[in-house]
Amino acid sequence: MHKHLIALAAAALSLAACSQDKPADTAATTETSTTTTTAPAEQPAAPPADAGVARTEAATPPPAPAPAALATQPGPKNTQVALTKARVVGDILSVELQYSLPPTAENSATVYEDIDQVNYIDDATSRKYEVLKDQQGKYMASPLSYNDKQFHADVRKTGVAIVTLKFPAPPATSQTISLSIPEAGSFDAVAVQR
Structure with missing residues (x-):
């Protein structure tokens, strides 16, 4: 400037x-x-020389609310598993899970789940889809455990643990899926966002 x-x-x-x-x-x-040619339109005009500078402090915005759960299931180790996203972008279905503890929980919990047991069924065609793998053969899931065959959720009393999974997208004609997560059961008739 x-x-x-x-x-x-x-x-x-x-x-x-x-x-x-x-x-x-x-x-x-x-x-x-x-x-x-003096100043670009997006720059504000300079205040007069005799005008004082007034400074106002912006209030810190409140934290963004957690996304609303599409469905919730009880999970392992006294956790709750909330499905917060099932969205298709291009040829990929992105699924987001949030693991949390009840307010009365006394300890944190770490949950490990075998990714080869995670899948969804297209409700329109009854076809089963598994988690995608990348070019190196690693599952497209986060966070992965040390062996790259499980995802893990470190759940604390003060917050949620977020897990993301990538699947092949169902056909455009499919409106709902049923997602199966080990130890949390099945999230049935979940609407797919496009």
Whole structure:
């Protein structure tokens, strides 16, 4: 921003020097071109020199609310498993799970689940889909455990643990799926967002 101001000041001085040698009608033209190139439209106008600067502190926005659960099931180790997203983008269905503990829980919990046991069934075609793998053969899930064959959810009393899974997308004609998660059961007739 300082470079723009310096460049504009230099241009204004050179234009002022040129306008003294030229007739009045060219000085007006130069002045017109100066006003059109001074500042981009998105920058606010500078306050008058005699105006004081008023500073207001912006209040910190409240934390964003957790997404509403599409479905909830009891999970292992006294956890609750909420399905918060089942969205198709391109050819991939992204599923998001949130593991949480009840407010009365005394300890945290770590849940490990075998990814080869996670799948969904397209309710329209009864076809079963499993979690995708990348080019290196790793499951497209997060967070993965040390052996890359399980996902893990570290659930704390103060928050939720988020797990994401990627599947092949169901056909565009399919409106709902039934997702199966080990130790949490089945989330049936889940509406797919597109």
